[in-house]
Amino acid sequence: MKVKFLRKPTREELIPQDEFVIEKEVVLDNKTFQEFSNLPLRDYDFIEENKELMYFDELGIVHCILVKCNDFDYGFLVNSSGYSYGRYVAYIPLKLL
Numbered sequence: 001m002k003v004k005f006l007r008k009p010t011r012e013e014l015i016p017q018d019e020f021v022i023e024k025e026v027v028l029d030n031k032t033f034q035e036f037s038n039l040p041l042r043d044y045d046f047i048e049e050n051k052e053l054m055y056f057d058e059l060g061i062v063h064c065i066l067v068k069c070n071d072f073d074y075g076f077l078v079n080s081s082g083y084s085y086g087r088y089v090a091y092i093p094l095k096l097l
Helices: 030-038
Strands: 020-027 062-068 074-079 088-093
Touching: 030 062, 062 088
Parallel strands: 020 062
Antiparallel strands: 062 074, 074 088
16 A cells, blocks of 8 residues: 655645535546546646636635546546646545546
């Protein structure tokens, strides 16, 4: 198992704070998923095609897409805020959904 250790973390960094709504699940092939995992700031067609679904509402709730691959037990919540890259991204184990 792997975790992300934070140096001198604040409470906000340790405890998830953002409420979210998954507007759509996007299932990628293994190659594209790994590419996104390594280079989330690159432009992607699957983000461009769904960018109208990703926004912050008036209550501060994050509307996002779930990006996943059937070969992995985790995915990423993505909010592009109108861009074609992963402007806001959160790792999430799929078993938590």
